[in-house]
Amino acid sequence: MYVAVKGGERAIDNAHAWLAEERRGDLSVPELSLAQIREQMTLAVNRVMAEGSLFDPDLAALAIKQARGDLIEAIFLIRAYRTTLPRLGSSRPVETAQMACDRRISATFKDAPGGQVLGPTFDYTHRLLDFRLAADGIVPPAPEAPPRQDPTPHITGFLNRDGLIQPEPASAAEPGDLTRSPMELPADRPLRLQALARGDEGFVLGLAYSTQRGYARNHAFVGELRIGAVAVEMDIPELGFAIEIGEIAVTECETVNQFTGSKTEPAQFTRGYGLIFGQSERKAIAMALVDRALRWRELGEDDLGAPAQDEEFVLAHCDNIQATGFLEHIKLPHYVDFQSELELVRKLRRDAMAARAEAAE
Amino acid sequence: MTVTDSVDMEQAARRDRMSLLAKAPAERLAALWRDLGLAPDFTWLRTPEIGGVMVRGRTGGTGAPFNLGEMTVTRASVQLTGGAVGHAYVQGRDKDKARVAALIDALMQGGDAARIDAGVLAPLRAEQAAARHRRAAKAAATKVDFFTLVRGED
Numbered sequence: 001m002y003v004a005v006k007g008g009e010r011a012i013d014n015a016h017a018w019l020a021e022e023r024r025g026d027l028s029v030p031e032l033s034l035a036q037i038r039e040q041m042t043l044a045v046n047r048v049m050a051e052g053s054l055f056d057p058d059l060a061a062l063a064i065k066q067a068r069g070d071l072i073e074a075i076f077l078i079r080a081y082r083t084t085l086p087r088l089g090s091s092r093p094v095e096t097a098q099m100a101c102d103r104r105i106s107a108t109f110k111d112a113p114g115g116q117v118l119g120p121t122f123d124y125t126h127r128l129l130d131f132r133l134a135a136d137g138i139v140p141p142a143p144e145a146p147p148r149q150d151p152t153p154h155i156t157g158f159l160n161r162d163g164l165i166q167p168e169p170a171s172a173a174e175p176g177d178l179t180r181s182p183m184e185l186p187a188d189r190p191l192r193l194q195a196l197a198r199g200d201e202g203f204v205l206g207l208a209y210s211t212q213r214g215y216a217r218n219h220a221f222v223g224e225l226r227i228g229a230v231a232v233e234m235d236i237p238e239l240g241f242a243i244e245i246g247e248i249a250v251t252e253c254e255t256v257n258q259f260t261g262s263k264t265e266p267a268q269f270t271r272g273y274g275l276i277f278g279q280s281e282r283k284a285i286a287m288a289l290v291d292r293a294l295r296w297r298e299l300g301e302d303d304l305g306a307p308a309q310d311e312e313f314v315l316a317h318c319d320n321i322q323a324t325g326f327l328e329h330i331k332l333p334h335y336v337d338f339q340s341e342l343e344l345v346r347k348l349r350r351d352a353m354a355a356r357a358e359a360a361e
Numbered sequence: 362m363t364v365t366d367s368v369d370m371e372q373a374a375r376r377d378r379m380s381l382l383a384k385a386p387a388e389r390l391a392a393l394w395r396d397l398g399l400a401p402d403f404t405w406l407r408t409p410e411i412g413g414v415m416v417r418g419r420t421g422g423t424g425a426p427f428n429l430g431e432m433t434v435t436r437a438s439v440q441l442t443g444g445a446v447g448h449a450y451v452q453g454r455d456k457d458k459a460r461v462a463a464l465i466d467a468l469m470q471g472g473d474a475a476r477i478d479a480g481v482l483a484p485l486r487a488e489q490a491a492a493r494h495r496r497a498a499k500a501a502a503t504k505v506d507f508f509t510l511v512r513g514e515d
Contacts, residue, residue: 054413054430054432054433055416055433056432056433056453058454085413085431085433086410087415087431088410088450089414089415091416094417096422097423102499103500116504118505120503144502168421169424170419173425177428189427193418193429194429197430229496234414234450236448238438241372243376243379245432245450245451246384248416250429273421
């Protein structure tokens with residue numbers, strides 16, 4: 001039972017005033033600007049945009065500052081803000097094949113056309129703390145080389161050409177939108193991908209790892225991972241044609257997974273897909289593995305009872321705002337409903353004591 | 362050249378400049394516009410409005426569309442005293458960027474087109490191309506050159 005209570009207004013105001021002071025920290029230390037957060041805490045900004053489900057680096061930087069670096073709190077702020085925005089429309093699907101790639105690697109094809117382009121990666125660093133960063137911030141310019149002129153082709157396209165991988169035929173079907181109508185199960189793949197794209201990185205990572213450890217193993221290889229900028233195009237009703245309304249950074253992962261085949265169908269690789277706002281390859285790879293695990297039914301595989309195969313389990317729990325909202329609400333005042341439980345426990349104990357005393361006589 | 366071709370070319374040019382303005386950094390556009398010193402009379406057909414656009418991807422990069430997440434966009438529409446109508450849909454939440462982009466869209470249909478192209482659009486185009494080239498050049502420098510040390514079959 002929920003009972004409204006009043007009071008504590010001054011305590012709340014004072015708590016928030018102290019929060020503001022603590023957020024600012026030691027006044028002898030210069031205050032962070034939003035531009036500093038946006039430019040130097042970029043991957044935190046990217047995570048807030050991805051899970052906040054709103055691409056706007058300045059807003060994400062503000063949210064991180066306001067949340068004192070608590071990224072789930074920052075994501076909460078972005079989600080709350082986005083509900084206030086009128087929906088101006090939907091874009092055409094972004095053309096990731098046209099991406100201006102900062103990074104593009106394949107773990108399966110060494111000599112992929114377009115090459116293995118490492119980009120600004122943490123890979124192959126020694127994970128040793130760099131104390132030079134604690135001293136000065138002088139960075140020598142990164143080397144340059146003659147850039148590639150043509151778009152970098154998707155690697156799965158080459159496998160597709162030989163019929164070795166399950167195709168992904170284009171369609172113009174209008175995808176469901178879980179921000180507009182409550183999700184119904186079973187959810188189709190577009191809806192699942194939307195939920196995973198905004199899902200909690202840690203949760204999706206844990207599920208993906210569980211498939212690698214054997215809970216519905218699907219033998220994933222990273223066929224391709226690319227990070228870069230794509231244009232966003234939208235049809236403008238006033239004009240009667242499409243224009244680019246902006247450019248966003250995204251990470252895309254395509255996995256190549258164990259093959260399926262039967263007496264009538266030749267063996268074929270299958271695929272999982274991940275697409276995330278910003279530079280976030282851990283999340284993109286994890287999303288692709290979980291996407292693949294959730295496809296067991298359409299690919300004619302067995303339900304092994306693994307968590308990553310359980311659509312309801314995954315989709316109902318991957319959203320960190322829903323999760324933290326329900327989890328954290330139990331710390332809010334529950335005095336009255338707890339009182340009733342207390343009464344009940346006391347009564348049970350009284351009855352038990354009385355029965356024991358009777359038996360002893 | 363047929364009439365349809367010239368309409369198509371005009372539309373393509375308009376699309377390209379609207380796309381350019383949508384992606385332009387707000388402060389840079391504001392500075393270039395200020396330097397141009399134009400102050401056309403206009404009425405609002407739609408005052409600048411901040412909203413969200415749902416960005417879509419495709420399953421597997423090529424398959425069925427799905428909703429990836431939203432991005433912020435600001436739109437505005439103006440009509441010049443002469444009658445020309447301009448529209449803007451620009452990335453971000455800067456209302457002045459939307460106003461300037463809509464004005465430029467309208468003015469490009471009239472006598473100031475060459476001046477605006479030289480003073481605003483050409484610099485933006487060059488800067489966008491240079492920024493893109495710089496990133497691509499850095500990416501190219503991180504391309505792996507493989508060489509085989511020892512083959513396994515020996």
